[in-house]
Amino acid sequence: MKKNTKQAIAFNLFRLISIIIIGILFLILYFIIIRGIKVVNWEFLTTMPKDGMKGGGILPAIVGTMCLIAGSMIFAFPVGVLSGIYLNEYLKESKLKKFMRLMTNNLAGVPSIVFGLFGMALFVNKLGFGDSIIAGSLTLGLMVLPVIIRTTEEALKSVDDSLRFGSFALGASKIQTIRRILVPTAFPNILTGMILSISRVSGETAPILFTVAAYFLPKLPTSIFDQVMALPYNLYVLVTSGTDIEATRPMAYGTAFVLVVMVLILNLTASFMRNYFTNKNK
Amino acid sequence: MYILETRNLNFFYGDYEALKNINFRVETNTVTALIGPSGCGKSTFIRLFNRMNDLIDNTRIIGEVFIEGKNIYLKDTKIDELRKKVGMVFQKPNPFPMSIYENVAYGLRVNGETNKHTIEESVISSLMQAALWDEVKDNLKKSAIGLSGGQQQRLCIARALAVKPSILCMDEPASALDPISTSKIEDLIIDLKKKYTIIIVTHNMQQAARVSDFTAFFYLGELIEYDVTNKIFTNPKEVRTQNYVTGRFG
Numbered sequence: 001m002k003k004n005t006k007q008a009i010a011f012n013l014f015r016l017i018s019i020i021i022i023g024i025l026f027l028i029l030y031f032i033i034i035r036g037i038k039v040v041n042w043e044f045l046t047t048m049p050k051d052g053m054k055g056g057g058i059l060p061a062i063v064g065t066m067c068l069i070a071g072s073m074i075f076a077f078p079v080g081v082l083s084g085i086y087l088n089e090y091l092k093e094s095k096l097k098k099f100m101r102l103m104t105n106n107l108a109g110v111p112s113i114v115f116g117l118f119g120m121a122l123f124v125n126k127l128g129f130g131d132s133i134i135a136g137s138l139t140l141g142l143m144v145l146p147v148i149i150r151t152t153e154e155a156l157k158s159v160d161d162s163l164r165f166g167s168f169a170l171g172a173s174k175i176q177t178i179r180r181i182l183v184p185t186a187f188p189n190i191l192t193g194m195i196l197s198i199s200r201v202s203g204e205t206a207p208i209l210f211t212v213a214a215y216f217l218p219k220l221p222t223s224i225f226d227q228v229m230a231l232p233y234n235l236y237v238l239v240t241s242g243t244d245i246e247a248t249r250p251m252a253y254g255t256a257f258v259l260v261v262m263v264l265i266l267n268l269t270a271s272f273m274r275n276y277f278t279n280k281n282k
Numbered sequence: 283m284y285i286l287e288t289r290n291l292n293f294f295y296g297d298y299e300a301l302k303n304i305n306f307r308v309e310t311n312t313v314t315a316l317i318g319p320s321g322c323g324k325s326t327f328i329r330l331f332n333r334m335n336d337l338i339d340n341t342r343i344i345g346e347v348f349i350e351g352k353n354i355y356l357k358d359t360k361i362d363e364l365r366k367k368v369g370m371v372f373q374k375p376n377p378f379p380m381s382i383y384e385n386v387a388y389g390l391r392v393n394g395e396t397n398k399h400t401i402e403e404s405v406i407s408s409l410m411q412a413a414l415w416d417e418v419k420d421n422l423k424k425s426a427i428g429l430s431g432g433q434q435q436r437l438c439i440a441r442a443l444a445v446k447p448s449i450l451c452m453d454e455p456a457s458a459l460d461p462i463s464t465s466k467i468e469d470l471i472i473d474l475k476k477k478y479t480i481i482i483v484t485h486n487m488q489q490a491a492r493v494s495d496f497t498a499f500f501y502l503g504e505l506i507e508y509d510v511t512n513k514i515f516t517n518p519k520e521v522r523t524q525n526y527v528t529g530r531f532g
Contacts, residue, residue: 092339162376166438169334169370170389170445171362180392185379 029260036257039250045258048218053238054247056218058255063220064133064228065202065262068212071137071224072144072201077194080145081183084152084190089178108146113206115143120210134224136212143207144197151193155186188278195270202263205232215241231259283351285310285479286331286449291345293326293335300326302503304345308449308496313471313480315490315511318500318526324483327500328451331481332368333361349449366393369442373454375434377426377441382409382418385426385437389445404444411477412440413470432463439470443478450474452482456489468493487527491515499523 047057119139129135167177213233238252284307293301316324386405409415414436456464498508
């Protein structure tokens with residue numbers, strides 16, 4: 001076969017695969033939007049559920065998920081970024097470093113339900129937080145920690161060494177170089193880790209199952225020690241365990257729609273931030 | 283007194299001896315060119331003067347390096363003070379991803395200067411000394427990444443000058459630049475000699491001949507010959523030097 005023919009076949013194959021992947025994404029979105037849009041209105045977004053979740057809104061679940069995203073990021077972002085900085089800038093290549101990398105990767109591979117169980121054992125029971133926003137946030141935070149650590153490490157690794165040398169050559173210390181040159185330069189890529197984490201945190205059900213999520217709680221939280229409803233768990237409840245599943249089905253699609261749109265908005269916001277910082281560096 | 287002097291200097295990467303028993307000294311307000319084939323140790327040598335080699339793992343130094351009469355490898359050496367005194371310009375222009383102004387101000391800020399007026403004055407005078415002021419004076423807030431390669435390199439020189447060094451080490455500062463930018467850098471080096479002592483690593487024989495007062499020829503980690511530039515290029519003592527400068531090997 002001619003070289004060009006081979007290339008054409010391969011090229012079209014790649015194109016086909018890409019189209020299929022994008023197609024699947026759009027199919028999911030279409031499915032959710034078509035069924036969800038009918039229920040989503042102002043009332044749905046801003047009121048408490050009523051009539052055994054057959055009516056009313058999902059405000060507490062929206063607020064709950066927001067709280068969990070914020071809480072987990074407040075914990076995981078600084079800890080993850082600082083760990084990433086330590087791994088890449090301070091720790092020399094050694095057995096310890098290899099071990100830490102391996103463990104970070106293993107942590108990323110732990111099933112989310114195991115994180116849930118661990119969170120229940122440590123935060124809910126041992127530390128006595130009870131089912132609460134703080135217990136759920138910490139559990140979710142632990143789950144996404146490896147993602148943030150790895151992306152921070154990779155982001156710092158991609159900063160050219162010549163910038164490090166340039167900074168040191170002017171008499172800057174290591175910490176000054178990290179704070180003023182490396183982190184600002186790597187920041188757009190570090191944000192990528194945060195974007196991925198937010199998507200995971202907002203969508204995971206298993207880690208919040210035993211640590212924070214309420215089956216039905218038609219009021220807003222007033223402290224971090226309150227239980228909350230959350231969108232993914234609410235979706236699960238609406239689909240599987242309502243008293244009248246057929247009647248709650250539309251509510252489920254509405255919830256899914258809200259969840260998808262929320263993640264989309266958060267991702268777009270983070271992407272804009274990333275572009276803003278990238279341009280600032282140019 | 284010599285502004286820079288090395289005595290019986292040996293340097294190792296692991297077991298590999300990169301520099302062998304180098305005795306070398308430099309007079310104030312001169313330009314000294316270090317020449318030699320790739321891997322001969324000249325870049326390693328220049329990096330010892332502000333202890334940039336500290337950043338590389340598994341290296342070892344035996345011997346002494348004196349800057350203004352002080353052995354800089356003693357325990358009580360303040361590295362940040364040393365690096366202010368011995369500025370460095372690298373082969374590839376490495377401006378920081380920030381504004382032109384902030385690039386030059388960086389060295390002052392990290393060394394604790396907070397007075398806005400002092401910083402501004404220093405930024406302006408450094409850019410003027412680096413012959414970049416006229417080209418960038420209206421765009422100081424713009425990012426340094428947008429400058430041309432030659433401008434970036436002059437910015438890096440300005441950045442190094444801002445912390446008021448007495449010695450400026452340049453590691454092939456023009457090798458990544460076009461001929462016009464190169465000649466600007468060369469003019470600049472000759473001009474800067476009035477105020478600074480300059481040591482420049484170069485692969486370009488014409489460049490060494492044009493800008494330097496003294497030339498040192500390195501080969502396989504040894505300082506083969508060190509003399510007035512004119513002598514190295516017209517009447518060297520060593521055959522190896524002769525072969526190298528006439529292009530017979532290297």
